[in-house]
Amino acid sequence: MxxxxxxxxxxxxxxxxxxxxxxxxxxxxxxxxxxxxxxxxxxxxxxxxxxxxxxxxxxxxxxxxxxxxxxxxxxxxxxxxxxxxxxxxxxxxxxxxxxxxxxxxxxxxxxxxxxxxxxxxxxxxxxxxxxxxxxxxxxxxxxxxxxxxxxxxxxxxxxxxSINYASVIQKSFLRSSRESMAAVLQDYFMHWEPRDKVGGDYYFCKKFDDGFFLALIDCTGHGVPGAFMTLIMASFLDHILLEDNRHDPAGALAIMNKKVKTALGQINDSAAEGFDADRFSTKQNGQSDDGMDTAFCWVNTQNSTLTYAGAKTALFYIGDASSDVQLLDPDRKGVGYVDTPMDYQWTNQQLALSKGMCIYLTTDGLIDQIGGLKKIAFGKKRFSGLLQEHYLKPMPEQESIIMQTYYDYQGKQKRRDDVCLMGFRF
Missing domain, CATH: 3.10.580.10 (CBS-domain)
Known part of the structure; x- marks a missing residue:
């Protein structure tokens, strides 16, 4: 209560x-x-x-x-x-x-x-x-x-x-995902660190009989506005996965896009039957411009495959017999934004999983952080180098190394965004 x-x-x-x-x-x-x-x-x-x-x-x-x-x-x-x-x-x-x-x-x-x-x-x-x-x-x-x-x-x-109470609520929403991760993964880490007390980054994991669905979500903004967006996305995602959409991450993204655009009035027509979108909009022209960047992943544990669809969020992986970091590149449209068409279709990419393969996802709070002697972004190249150097170590140890490197790199620079980072070994 x-x-x-x-x-x-x-x-x-x-x-x-x-x-x-x-x-x-x-x-x-x-x-x-x-x-x-x-x-x-x-x-x-x-x-x-x-x-x-x-x-x-x-x-x-x-x-x-x-x-x-x-x-x-x-x-x-x-x-x-x-x-x-x-x-x-x-x-x-x-x-x-x-x-x-x-x-x-x-x-x-x-x-x-x-x-x-x-x-x-x-x-x-x-x-x-x-x-x-x-x-x-x-x-x-x-x-x-x-x-x-x-x-x-x-x-x-x-x-x-009420921000302190909001923080408790947001963490409680993440609890079930942490429990699912612990049930389906053995060697993994999940680092969730809002820039403020609460944030717009969110992670989601749900276990099914034939595998598990995993998502890393970066909502518009941070702090209280971002946190409320994460609750919206979590609610929508729960509804979407009640159907068989878990096997089709790209299709789930398309449904999520329509739900967000309709709910937030980011469409030209009325947002819903009998509901005046302009009346509740956050902009004078009847449109807000909120949404999320995300990666949706379905891991089929029966045939050892990962199906990935990304909205401006890449997937990094390292094969069991190679130390080369490789990427699955995302589509360049975010979910729900004004410039994303209502009928936009994302692309599924499938990855064959082998024992020992490492999978990583991160929001742009880590990649875009300014720091170092040159005061430039941390970047994908530096992040990939860390993965390549340390991927044989246990995942929790990798987390400590990556985040300490990130903090050292940030130095006295202002934190730009929330950070959400995960890795697991198949």
Whole structure:
């Protein structure tokens, strides 16, 4: 639960603009069900409305819980579950503790509540009620993102007051990825170092039966704005990987691009049906220019292959029988930016993995850091030289060497950006 002192600080200094953008501005009228509805009826409703992420369960117009599409469908897909549950009450698959908010709640307070409740609410949405607690409809994370994008500049001071709590939240989002890495890799390192307390660099790892999906993400900006962008990207990535898109990193990038451009109003047409993109934009012309540079990787552990798609983020690798550092070059378009077309297609590149091969990814915070006697960028050549010299050492030892070299090179120069760097030995 969010610390009450932080909430009270966040309320200080809110202007009239918060009165205009409240929870009801996110309201989507969605048909609810009651405890008398069976799971078979819920299945039919979800099939008839593929746009529904969740369905509210209400009784006497009071919300009781939330049925999430993914949880429900996965549960009903198990052997014999249709026979067991089809005619039973839908509350069997209901989340009994969803986030329920009043329609007049400010966007600032709603944002803290959603962040405090974790990734579940960003993915599944929340229930909106009237002043009597009666069900009105649902809100979702993507619509919240659009509003927060607009309010970000006006409320920067208020977000900054909660920066320490935001740091805790961001680190908690990374925990599951660290756990997945530890489960699928033996010799690896992951170095995540925001320039400020929180940052715009993010990493993601998810284990599957046939392999694991890995992403290194560099969002627009750093500090609080960058950190909020990472939460957006993490939520979108979770949704994308619920399908079979993990086997197609380039296709996943294309879906991510459309989601980001739509959510942040970085398109010429209206951002979404029934939603005015210009109203929530961060620029006067109706467009923000936010997005990410990233590398998406699918590692198939069954046939020992790595499929890579890069958006301005290269992949470095060293074969088991060679000390030469080689690169898989990325596409030169980032994800979500105004100059990236809505229908842009990234390219998959496949790499055959052999035992002992080393794979490295880094955001540009390391490569672009100014330092040294000539006060120039650290650069890919210097980075590759370090890898070539030390790749036979254990990965944690390589991490220490690379980062100490980086700190020495930076010297007294100002840190330019967040740094995120990873390596693993197959």
């Amino acid at each position: 969010l610390d009450q002192s932080l909430l009270s600080q966040s309320r200080a200094g809110l202007s009239e603009i918060e009165a205009e953008y409240i929870a009801s501005s996110l309201l989507r009228v969605c048909p609810p069900v009651s405890p008398q509805h069976t799971n078979l009826e819920v299945t039919k409703l979800l099939n008839e409305h593929p746009e529904l992420i969740s369905i509210a369960v209400v009784e006497d117009n009071k919300p009781m819980g939330l049925i999430t599409r993914n949880v429900f469908m996965e549960g009903m897909a198990k052997p014999y579950h249709h026979d067991l549950f089809d005619r039973k009450s839908c509350i069997a698959f209901m989340d009994k503790e969803p986030l329920v908010v009043d329609q007049n709640m400010s966007i600032q307070t709603l944002s803290f509540k959603v962040l405090g409740s974790g990734r579940k609410t960003l993915n599944d949405g929340f229930i909106i009620t009237d002043e009597n607690g009666d069900y009105l409809g649902l809100g979702n994370g993507e619509d919240l993102v659009r509003v927060v994008s607009f309010l970000q500049a006006e409320k920067n001071r208020l977000v900054t007051e």
